[in-house]
Amino acid sequence: MDTPLKEPNAEVVNQHTKQQWVYSDVVKDHFFHPRNLLLDAVAPGQFDAEGMVGSPACGDVMYVWIKVDKATERITEFKWKTFGCGSAIASSSMFSIMTTENDGLTLEDALKIRPQDVMLRLGGLPNRKIHCSVLIDKAFKKAVNEYFRSTGQHARIQVDGARVIDKRLNITDHDIEEAVLEGAKTLEEVQKKLKVGVGDPDAIPDIEQLIRFYSEKYYG
Amino acid sequence: MKTPSTIYLDHAATTPLDPRVKAAMEPYLDAADYFGNPSAIYRLGRVAKEALWEARVTISSILGCRPEEILFTGSGTESDNLAVLGIARAYKAKGTHLITSTIEHHAVLHAMEHLEKKEGFSVTALPVDEYGRVAPKDLAAALTPETTLVSLMFANNEIGTILPIAEYVRVIRDWKKEHGRGPNEAPFLHTDACQAAGYIDLNVTKLGVDLLTINGSKIYGPKGTGVLYVRRGLRPQPIIFGGGQEMGFRSGTENVSGIVGLATALRLAHEEREAESARLVPLRDRLIAGILDRVPKVVLNGHPTERLPNNVNVSILDIEGEAVLLYLDEDGISAATGSACDSASLDPSHVILAIGRPYEFAHASIRFTLGRSTTAADIDYVLEKLPPIVQILRQISPVSIEMDGTVTGAKTAFVDMGRPHWEKNIKATK
Secondary structure, eight states: OOOOOOOTTOOEEOTTTOOEESSOHHHHHHHHSOSSBOOSOOOTTSSSEEEEEEETTTTEEEEEEEEEOTTTOBEEEEEEEEESOHHHHHHHHHHHHHHHSTTOOBHHHHTTOOHHHHHHHTTOOOHHHHHHHOOHHHHHHHHHHHHHHHTTOGGGOOOOTTOEEETTTTEEHHHHHHHHHTTOOSHHHHHHHHOTTTSOGGGHHHHHHHHHHHHHHHHO | OOOOOOEEOBTTTOOOOOHHHHHHHHHHHHOTTSOOOTTOSSHHHHHHHHHHHHHHHHHHHHHTSOGGGEEEESOHHHHHHIIIIIHHHHTGGGOOEEEEETTSOHHHHHHHHHHHHHSOOEEEEEOOOTTSOOOHHHHHHHOOTTEEEEEOOSBOTTTOBBOOHHHHHHHHHHHHHHTTOOTTSSOEEEEEOTTTTTTSOOOHHHHTOSEEEEEGGGTTSOSSOEEEEEOTTOOOOOSSOSSOTGGGTSOSOOOHHHHHHHHHHHHHHHHHHHHHHHHHHHHHHHHHHHHHHHSSSEEEOSOSSSBOTTEEEEEETTSOHHHHHHHHHHTTEEOEEOOGGGSTTOOOOHHHHHTTOOHHHHHTEEEEEOOTTOOHHHHHHHHHHHHHHHHHHHHHOOOOBOTTSOOOOOOOOTTOSSOOTTGGGBOOOO
């Protein structure tokens, strides 16, 4: 039999059993057996910082609690709760592993984890799921900011505003916001206005996420 | 890993091919005697043509119309497109106003949007009540001398609500009388009966509609088959051009085996309609009552009684639909959701939003649609498996949405700097 055409959103097929599932085996494992899930009520002072992103209206909410070793800045504990689809739950679980395995990453290294890195460890995600469901890194970023704030390290707080999205053209999220306000709704339409991501394809996931964000914000 | 047998509860998406339908189709797929092109004059062609005519007669007797009023198409979507685009374009000189509702299938909505954006039509999408019904007085108020087509579905595919089509027919008739317009003058009424077929009487003469859509793949017939009933005297402009088949309204060599299958499927659905409905209503109500009883924080979407015998749609708050589907699938249960995460477009169900529910309820909606294979044991199995799934996912979820429905859809998106503006309605688990 011929190899079936592989479409971008095709289901993941297990090479050995030929069983099909919407997600990879790793995603499935983390979805059905989430690691580092927060199950009990949080006692005051139990964690050093927490962060939340998302809204149930948009379909995803991630809540993160972290404990940090003050001397080494390594993450000793990472707990989470997530409202969302299979990939949202699995990526939260995977992110918690990535930040705490091998005695834990330092805050600085953990902040470098990108959604693509989480996706790689998960063995891939369906295309349309990548930008909307891997948001745990943003919740984590908020928690880290809260940690910096509470420890008086204000200079280290990372603010998302005016973030450079396309490094070649130095286009920021504010430029994309402007384009959406001017009526651009798709990547193609934004690219017509800005040429964003044309010379920097790595930026496209970020750009698409911002288009979605600003479209929802202004046009709901 | 255990491999549970599938409990298929997604009959509104599609139905399995009935073995009796398959048997009726088989000669037209296999035997050397039945492959002819119905347009050909020799014997093989005549045999195929005869089969088409018989199918037309079968369907027309069920719909209470003439065989010439039955058009075969390639899908329910194509029938809807032909009705909307075909009538709107053909009667453009008479007016460019179209009416539909906010809960229609995209086959109608997107066709109308196209006409609005590209061809200078104006479209009124009538609002619906909390159950998904258009008020007849709203239709009456929306009709103008410019209106050429009204398209309102017979029963909704997501929430199962049955719309009072006969009342809409009366509204349009009264309006025409008042304005001195005859039956062959606009406005015309099209109804998408894809979900109604098999559960509601489709007699178009009794009903009084001008156009009606049926889809073979929703009634245990073959996929890729559809019917559009077009009342005699109406001339929709074709959307497919070619050899002039289907009286010139839909060119293309006829899908003879599919049409034979569709006619057989509709006949069986018609014959078994009352018994099957009577069998399914108690099962449907058992599932609804069971979920409401065993799972806290659940709302029923759609009308409690004016709904299709096979449709159950609930919003299970604080959890997301796709995650529920994955868990159900693991237990061998196939269902559907209105959550954005499960749609190719990543948009939450427009129907759940149209009945006034917030986004959160759309993401949390789960649809079970029963069918011929569904037994009481299946329902009990779902009722056994669903509560623990909800419990697990609620344990994972950090949100808790109030039941009072005051949560308004948030305009704040997910990577917001601050917290959502409606956060008073969300209590983070702490």
